[in-house]
Amino acid sequence: MKLLSRAEEIILLAVFCLKENAYGIPIREFIREKTRTEWSLAQIYEPLNKLREKGYVLKYKDQPTPERGGRHKFLYRITKKGKTALLEIRTVHDRVWESVPKKSLS
């Protein structure tokens, strides 16, 4: 299995954390909070699409809301496959970082 990219990893984590409310705006908030950087929506949709093609997330239609100008909301939900992928990248991370003590970097 191919490893996730960093953007994909962050977004997939966001979708996982946001649970029933994962779509463009909250994902963007999540990213801002955690990474302290500003991502454009397109930068979010692009990896989201890839995740969807890989079958890590599912997209489903929600009710329209007034603040969206009466437009439908599309929510994302992580799949079992997605969770496996997260677990895997975590394991890889841990394994890679294991041999690097934090002190040696500063």
Added chain:
Amino acid sequence: MKKTSPQPPRLARWLASLFLSAEDRQEKLGDMEEGYIFEYHSKSQKRARTWYLFQTAKIVPFSIKNALLWSFTMFKNYLKIAIRNLKRHTGYSLINIAGLALGMACCLLILSWIRDEMSTDTFHQKADSLYLVRSFVHYGSHTDRGSGSVPALGPALKGENPEVLNAARINNGQGQHLLSTKDKKFKEDVQMADPEIFELFTLPFVKGNPEDTKKGVHVIVLSERMAAKFFGKENPIGKTLTMDNERDFEVVGVMQDIPHNSTISFDIWVPLELSRSLWRPNYIDTWFNMAFRTYVEMDAGFDLGAFNKKIFNRVRESDPNTNIEPFLYPFKKVYLEMWGRMEQIRIFGAIGLLILVIACINFMNLTTARSAKRSREVGLRKVLGAYRRQVLRQFFGESLLLTLVSMLLAVGLVWIFLPVFRSLTFKPLHFGDLFHPTLIAGALGIVLFTGFLAGIYPAVFLSGFRPVSVLKNAASSGTKGALFRKVLVVIQFSISIILIIGTAVIYGQVNYMKSKSLGFDKEHLLYLPVEGRLKNSYAAVKQKLLQNPGIQSVSLTTHSPTGIYNNGQDWDWEGRDPNVNPLVTYFGVDADFLDVFRIEMSRGESFVKGTPHSGDKVLINETFAGIINLENIIGTRISQPDRSLRIIGVVKDFHFTPVSREIGPIIIYHNPLVRPYRYMFLRLNPGDVSQTVSFVGQTVKEFNPDFPFTYRFLDEDYDRMYRYADREMGLVQMFTILAVVISCLGLFGLAAFTAEQRTKEIGIRKVLGASVSGIMVMLSKEYAKWVLVANIIAWPVAYFFMHSWLRNYYYRISLGLPVFLLSALAALFIAQLTVSVQAFKAARSNPVRSLRYE
């Protein structure tokens, strides 16, 4: 509520929505709007706007990329399905593409022809500001509209009106003269015109200076091909050309050959001033003759109506009794409207369009017929979530693909057929001309038009299938649209029948004109110009010629009967109705004329042979006798203010203008002093004509050694006159045959489909004892019925158009029932032949095979 909620920039939102799919418009635009409101409340409106604009700038390329990726995936699938379908039904696909390609090739040919016609005269850079001075000529009760004008007008206009920038006169027609260098002699057509034509028209010089054309009377300009003919590779500037062995001209310029699509066309130019010494000194200063055309270049923004009045007054000033009223006519309209080419363009444009429609109908019919096979595909696509729009797009795409392939084939066909087309139209069309921007645009237009028209029915029809019914019961949908297909077949055959009738009528009319008796015998008539020293010794030449047994008789005339345009009015006779003022043609002949031409006398007597002239004694034709309408016409005097003639006989009517025109009144006089003879007509005995001709050549050479011997046969002149009608006929014939072929291709495919659909029925019928012929009749009957219905539509339409076409001809065939019946029979026969091939195949098939799986 609405007022309080902040609105993102509208333009950006609209822009983004353009590039987004329906789903993305919900998701992405919704997110953006939500984000906008968040930014708006947490920061400022300005920051929110900037954010929104930034998001738009980012989302547009993203969604384009995304959409392309998706559509490419779908496109690959569509293409694969389309190609599989083509492969599976190779026969039908071939019929489909071949029919379309043929139709498109016709359209392309017609389009290139139309473009060439429309381009006439457009290369003249000043075309927009050029006008031809035409004239109304008022004859008492009626008015003629001519293309000429009085010769004195041009120079007068230029000198007296500031809005006239330039003017040039050009002689109507060209004179044939003998031109010679030291070692070369050719008879060539020479155009007399004012030197200003080189300023008005775009006739660039390759060598020499255009200013030199004004430096005298004895200057001459040659086209490149003429210069090469006389001087080869030498530089002709400053060299001498001798005209008619009498006068020398200095070559002052060589101009580029004038393109074929020009109404001004000549290879040799000499100044109009030359006419003062060739004809009469003041002929080009008169205010009455119409032998010249005058072109003027006008200042932009002049008032046409006021100017026309002004020039009419100018003519009246110089000739108070004039019946000539000049008016300006835009140069750009000369070819298309004055020469009447627009009608041809419309006719062929319509034919092209009709053929294209026939080809489209084939496509529609065959595709809908095959749709039974594809209904399951559509059903499945829809079940899997395809929108109707997507299915529409798929089928439009497929039809566009097929039309594109057909267009490529069509271009190939054009390449093959271009030589044939070139010889039919006498136009130097080249394959390279096809890549002219207008034609490429036209071809793309045809592809889009055809693709859309041919695809619209299948697309709408197929995408409208309800997946449930289609998937449950696929077999039933094949019969859907059967009525529609029949209607289309009827339209198709109506068009074909109209074209067949049109061809038949044109063919009949041309043949009628060709075979119509001219009133004289045009066969075995040889003629030669009376020129040089022949002018003074024709009596002796005639004597010498008559000694040859191959020559029956010889006559001298002032004109050739292919067109005698020397006429006048104001004839008076005893008891004339004052309202009658016919335009009478004059024709000068010698006493042997009637014998040579074999024109019969109706009443009275002819000229006495052997006399040099008959004084005031003249012959008239029956038409004129009918107009004079006197019991005792022989001996009646007819007079004009300055002359009086006595009628001694009436000849039977004969054609002295093209056969399409009504025979008018004519006076035949025998008096070379009035007008010198210009032609010598010889009636030859059939037999060894070539030997006789060489004898004539020797004899003429003997008397007139300075001129090369030239001769023509009169019947060849008449054939040449019909060349144009022949050309038109050839084109219409070609396109009609193609239209019928395309229709039949469609019918062939459709018949195959019907037969295939009824395989089981035919099998059962055969098992129960039906005969092959019985089944064939059953299958053919259907189409016969529709072809007959097509006749009902086609007949009135064809009658209407052909009736108005025939009105161009004074002597014309009548539009009888036989033409219509024969055309109907032909269509029926062709249709039956096409269908019966399929019917026979179906009827002969082994019923065991078709019923095996039941």
